[in-house]
Amino acid sequence: MKKHFALKQSVLAVALTLGSSHIVLAQQAGATPAAPSATVYITGSNLKRTEKEGTQPIQVITTKDIRDSGAATVTELMRQVPSMGSDQNIDSNDPGFAGGVSTASLRGLSSTSTLILLNGRRMTPSAYADPNDGNSTLYDLNSIPLSALERVEILKDGASAVYGSDAIGGVINFITKANFQGVEVSARASANDDRNFKRKGANIFWGKGDLDADGYNVFVTADVSDRDRVRRTDVTDIEYDTYKALNNRYATPYGSTSSSSPAFYRESAPGSKNFAVNRNNMADRLVVRTNCDPSKQLVGSTAMGLAATSVFIGRTFCNFDSSPFTEGTGDGKDASIMSRGMMKLGASMKGFAEVAYTRTERSYTGVPINIGQAVTTNFASNSVVDPFQAVLEIGHPDNPFPNARASVGYRFENLRGGTKNVNENTRLVTGLQGTLGTWDWETAILYNQSVREDTTYDRLYLPTLRKLNSGTSLAALAADPTISHDVVNDNKAAILQWDVKANTQFGQLGGGAMGLAMGAEVRREKLTLTPDPLLGSGQIFGLANSAIDGERDVKSAFVELRTPFLKNFEMDFAGRLDKYPGIKTNFVPKVGTKWTVTDSFAVRGTYARGFRAPALTQVLPGGSQFFQPGIYDPRRCQNDEVTPKPGATEVDCNKTAGGVGNSNPDLKPEKSKSISFGLLFSPNSNMDFGLDFYKIRKEGEVALGTAAQAMKNEDSNPGVVQRDTNPVNLLIGADGKAIPGTGPLLLVRLPWTNQGATEVRGVDFDAAFRKNLGEWGSFSAKLNTSYLDSYRFSENPGDIEHELAGHNAGIVDWSLSNSIDLPRWKTSLSGSWSLGSHAFNASVNYIGRVSLERKYDGAETYEKPFCHYGTRKDPEPNRAALNPNYEGTFPECAVNSWTRLGVGYTYTGFKNLSLNVNIQNVLDTKAPYDPAYGTSTSTGAPLAGYNEGLHNPYGRYFQVTARYAF
Numbered sequence: 001m002k003k004h005f006a007l008k009q010s011v012l013a014v015a016l017t018l019g020s021s022h023i024v025l026a027q028q029a030g031a032t033p034a035a036p037s038a039t040v041y042i043t044g045s046n047l048k049r050t051e052k053e054g055t056q057p058i059q060v061i062t063t064k065d066i067r068d069s070g071a072a073t074v075t076e077l078m079r080q081v082p083s084m085g086s087d088q089n090i091d092s093n094d095p096g097f098a099g100g101v102s103t104a105s106l107r108g109l110s111s112t113s114t115l116i117l118l119n120g121r122r123m124t125p126s127a128y129a130d131p132n133d134g135n136s137t138l139y140d141l142n143s144i145p146l147s148a149l150e151r152v153e154i155l156k157d158g159a160s161a162v163y164g165s166d167a168i169g170g171v172i173n174f175i176t177k178a179n180f181q182g183v184e185v186s187a188r189a190s191a192n193d194d195r196n197f198k199r200k201g202a203n204i205f206w207g208k209g210d211l212d213a214d215g216y217n218v219f220v221t222a223d224v225s226d227r228d229r230v231r232r233t234d235v236t237d238i239e240y241d242t243y244k245a246l247n248n249r250y251a252t253p254y255g256s257t258s259s260s261s262p263a264f265y266r267e268s269a270p271g272s273k274n275f276a277v278n279r280n281n282m283a284d285r286l287v288v289r290t291n292c293d294p295s296k297q298l299v300g301s302t303a304m305g306l307a308a309t310s311v312f313i314g315r316t317f318c319n320f321d322s323s324p325f326t327e328g329t330g331d332g333k334d335a336s337i338m339s340r341g342m343m344k345l346g347a348s349m350k351g352f353a354e355v356a357y358t359r360t361e362r363s364y365t366g367v368p369i370n371i372g373q374a375v376t377t378n379f380a381s382n383s384v385v386d387p388f389q390a391v392l393e394i395g396h397p398d399n400p401f402p403n404a405r406a407s408v409g410y411r412f413e414n415l416r417g418g419t420k421n422v423n424e425n426t427r428l429v430t431g432l433q434g435t436l437g438t439w440d441w442e443t444a445i446l447y448n449q450s451v452r453e454d455t456t457y458d459r460l461y462l463p464t465l466r467k468l469n470s471g472t473s474l475a476a477l478a479a480d481p482t483i484s485h486d487v488v489n490d491n492k493a494a495i496l497q498w499d500v501k502a503n504t505q506f507g508q509l510g511g512g513a514m515g516l517a518m519g520a521e522v523r524r525e526k527l528t529l530t531p532d533p534l535l536g537s538g539q540i541f542g543l544a545n546s547a548i549d550g551e552r553d554v555k556s557a558f559v560e561l562r563t564p565f566l567k568n569f570e571m572d573f574a575g576r577l578d579k580y581p582g583i584k585t586n587f588v589p590k591v592g593t594k595w596t597v598t599d600s601f602a603v604r605g606t607y608a609r610g611f612r613a614p615a616l617t618q619v620l621p622g623g624s625q626f627f628q629p630g631i632y633d634p635r636r637c638q639n640d641e642v643t644p645k646p647g648a649t650e651v652d653c654n655k656t657a658g659g660v661g662n663s664n665p666d667l668k669p670e671k672s673k674s675i676s677f678g679l680l681f682s683p684n685s686n687m688d689f690g691l692d693f694y695k696i697r698k699e700g701e702v703a704l705g706t707a708a709q710a711m712k713n714e715d716s717n718p719g720v721v722q723r724d725t726n727p728v729n730l731l732i733g734a735d736g737k738a739i740p741g742t743g744p745l746l747l748v749r750l751p752w753t754n755q756g757a758t759e760v761r762g763v764d765f766d767a768a769f770r771k772n773l774g775e776w777g778s779f780s781a782k783l784n785t786s787y788l789d790s791y792r793f794s795e796n797p798g799d800i801e802h803e804l805a806g807h808n809a810g811i812v813d814w815s816l817s818n819s820i821d822l823p824r825w826k827t828s829l830s831g832s833w834s835l836g837s838h839a840f841n842a843s844v845n846y847i848g849r850v851s852l853e854r855k856y857d858g859a860e861t862y863e864k865p866f867c868h869y870g871t872r873k874d875p876e877p878n879r880a881a882l883n884p885n886y887e888g889t890f891p892e893c894a895v896n897s898w899t900r901l902g903v904g905y906t907y908t909g910f911k912n913l914s915l916n917v918n919i920q921n922v923l924d925t926k927a928p929y930d931p932a933y934g935t936s937t938s939t940g941a942p943l944a945g946y947n948e949g950l951h952n953p954y955g956r957y958f959q960v961t962a963r964y965a966f
Contacts, residue, residue, distance in 0.1 A: 043153040043173040044162060046501055046517040047562050055572050055592030055604045057678055057692040057764060061152040068830060068841040068904055070918040070959055072190055072199050074141045075102040080845060082786035082826035083107060083156050083764060086949035087134060091142065092329045094364035097130035097624055100421025102141045106156060107696060107760050108820055109169035110134025113612060117173040118144065124448040126423060127491035129529055129546045129617040129624040131661050133703045133818065136615035137166060142360040143425040145223045145336040147203040150177045156764065158674035158696060160610035161574040161590035164556055168610040168672040168698055178340060180207030180219040183966040190959035196234055197329060197954050201225030211342055218341035227332040235328035237955025238946045239929035246883055246931065254304040255322030257312045258370040260413040261289040262474060265373040267405040273389060275373040275407035282311045287400040292318035320411055322367050328953055330364040349434030356427040366417035369460055373407035377658045377746060378462060378538055379625050381531050381547040384658045384722055384747040385538030390468055397473045410474055415458035415484050424451045441502040449494040458484040460541035487532045487540055497523040511564025518559045526551040527616040544625035548617060555579045568596040580613045582665050602680040610672035614702050618752045623661040631655040631707045633745050636731065647731040655745050661704055662720065662749035672698040688768040695761040700754035707748045722747035755797065761790040777835030785827040793818055800859055807851045808932060811868045815858035819932065821947055823848035837909035843902040847950050850895040867893035869931045883931050896928040898951055912965045920957040927951035
């Protein structure tokens with residue numbers, strides 16, 4: 001998809017854009033194109049240039065590339081870019097904190113390090129507060145309608161010196177059509193050969209006026225689309241049989257042991273609230289009701305995916321079949337409308353405006369909620385409230401034990417599960433541009449707002465749920481209309497920005513006039529996350545929430561200088577100052593150079609520093625709450641981290657408690673250094689080759705600290721740790737009195753800190769070929785390939801940085817929490833042949849294998865690497881127990897490579913009508929099996945069996961599009 005720039009102007013064929021993107025060629029049927037300009041603006045610079053490739057590596061995806069790709073959305077288009085990492089968010093399933101959003105991650109450096117522009121200006125981050133590493137800033141690709149795009153420019157180089165924060169890994173500039181005249185309508189439909197993953201959509205364009213002839217142009221475009229929900233059991237274009245065999249899934253209808261036929265757990269000792277049951281005592285302490293239809297009764301076994309230690313092994317229970325609630329893709333509805341216009345305001349000035357509105361709706365089904373015998377943490381907006389544990393007193397109508405209290409596992413099957421996310425994005429831009437003397441200038445005001453309403457259906461209302469412990473029966477509780485509540489949270493993010501910039505040419509060097517650009521920018525960023533009133537006040541069972549309200553002002557200034565010292569040698573210099581509240585003024589420079597050795601060969605390179613300012617979610621009070629398992633509580637547990645102190649329990653040595661990111665006003669920006677070196681070769685007018693080497697190192701990455709770090713300073717930082725204050729639960733001192741501040745953990749506020757580093761190094765190779773075949777038409781081909789030579793990551797300063805490229809990071813180094821898949825090779829090859837009204841295209845997309853071997857555990861290097869999945873062999877550490885037969889099926893211990901062939905055909909022989917048929921994955925190659933995405937037995941897990949960051953389950957996929965121009 002890369003449009004490689006030739007060195008000779010005679011063979012150049014590119015269209016690049018100004019910051020407001022008004023210098024664009026609109027090559028649509030029925031449209032009158034604008035006259036080509038002698039100068040262009042390239043993403044990554046504010047300097048005008050003649051039409052030749054500059055010092056930085058830029059990939060251009062044209063309208064034709066978009067059509068031939070078969071992509072139905074911007075997200076699908078970005079997944080085909082070889083330089084894209086697998087750590088982007090995909091909105092097919094509900095991933096929790098980032099539900100309903102899709103992002104991009106260049107070089108696998110996360111969405112926070114990939115800046116997204118629309119027509120040369122920033123988008124607002126969406127209204128999310130995801131505490132996971134690399135997700136603090138989420139630019140939602142769903143808010144960009146694919147049908148409105150003229151092209152996409154991907155700057156695969158650090159660009160903080162031009163654009164500021166978030167551009168460490170690169171910049172993606174989505175450029176919409178402009179200066180459109182006429183009317184065009186289109187319709188599209190797609191599905192795979194099983195008639196699944198259906199999509200349909202329609203689009204209309206209307207434009208009027210020619211900027212040069214009439215002094216104005218205005219156009220409006222609208223698009224609607226819809227995608228169908230696909231049940232997980234209907235997703236078969238993966239290694240389905242392997243998935244079922246190795247993960248023990250769908251061999252039976254088993255979904256969960258928790259159903260509306262309850263299981264009761266006897267208290268171990270009076271008043272202990274310990275209802276844990278194991279296989280040694282389950283005969284006396286576990287009662288399971290089987291009052292369900294016989295067809296739902298199962299006998300527990302490891303073939304279902306149950307652990308060998310499960311108390312349901314060999315026991316008859318009423319199964320809850322979760323398969324109807326799990327899905328390969330959730331239901332989706334999208335709508336957008338955009339209008340852009342420009343008007344001459346005299347001989348040397350123009351006014352322009354852009355208005356856009358998009359709405360995306362994602363609905364995900366989920367299993368009805370259940371309760372278990374364990375203690376459940378309950379959250380308010382900025383704290384935790386009284387936890388809940390089902391305790392059935394002696395004599396309770398459901399308690400089967402006449403002489404002991406009981407707890408219960410029960411699913412409210414009459415309630416609805418699942419979530420819905422609705423994101424609405426409004427964008428307004430208005431400005432002026434013109435010429436004053438030798439200066440070209442532009443100024444604009446941008447307002448971009450993202451509003452998100454997320455709904456979680458039928459969550460348990462605590463005041464009603466607590467009636468269970470007061471004697472209300474389970475049947476009466478389930479029938480109570482007040483037992484559940486649809487939790488609706490309202491969230492909003494926005495930016496208001498004013499910018500001004502100007503450029504000129506002056507003086508003369510050996511290669512021509514120097515170029516100078518400078519500008520300034522003032523931006524206000526706002527984020528408000530408002531939880532549902534019942535959730536914020538702590539009246540909803542076991543649901544974490546997000547609560548933030550704040551803003552900040554950012555001031556920036558930049559300067560760029562181009563110095564063509566010789567006709568064949570030039571250098572570019574750039575620098576930017578950014579001032580964020582509480583952070584000293586930040587300056588980052590960039591320098592680029594290009595030496596045209598001959599007419600057919602050139603060398604280029606860049607060196608840049610970059611930065612990423614902490615996100616609003618990391619510097620404002622509040623944030624997203626979550627559950628933290630495996631906490632060692634030093635106040636209630638001995639130093640051996642296993643033995644509880646008197647009055648505590650074993651649970652305190654392996655505690656699950658609430659967590660939330662603790663704002664840190666002392667955070668510093670993440671810093672980066674990037675280097676690129678490229679070779680450009682154009683042996684003739686038909687062929688171009690490019691080879692770019694890159695290295696990016698990012699340090700001081702902002703991430704959540706640990707509970708252990710937070711609890712070290714518990715006394716000196718009041719409020720960081722919240723404990724149960726009930727005197728009954730406090731530890732008892734030697735004097736027999738309760739010790740204040742020793743209650744069980746309820747909440748730990750984890751500090752956001754600058755920690756760790758990522759270094760990535762690799763090579764991009766691209767080639768372009770075009771040939772006029774005379775009476776046989778014309779042929780063109782493009783090759784883009786990205787090789788990941790090195791990927792190193794450390795979570796804390798001083799940690800050993802092992803080589804992770806070609807592996808799953810969190811498996812090859814078992815100490816890492818980052819589990820990104822890092823294939824070394826990703827390649828895209830496409831070709832097209834046009835003859836009269838016929839156009840044929842074909843493509844090949846390749847993604848390399850990913851090793852699942854374990855080699856390291858932090859500072860420890862294993863004597864012999866071994867497969868993480870399979871049966872343990874001495875002296876290896878523990879493996880993934882749920883996949884004991886993996887090695888026998890996959891002796892190479894790797895996620896296999898994946899190659900897909902696509903074909904397409906376009907016919908334009910009808911007047912004003914064009915028809916396109918595209919078939920992706922013609923050979924129906926199944927998505928490779930990845931055990932990391934299939935071992936969970938949780939009913940809330942996607943249970944995919946494949947990594948959707950690298951692969952998709954569509955199989956052979958057909959898309960038909962018809963366009964008609966009036």
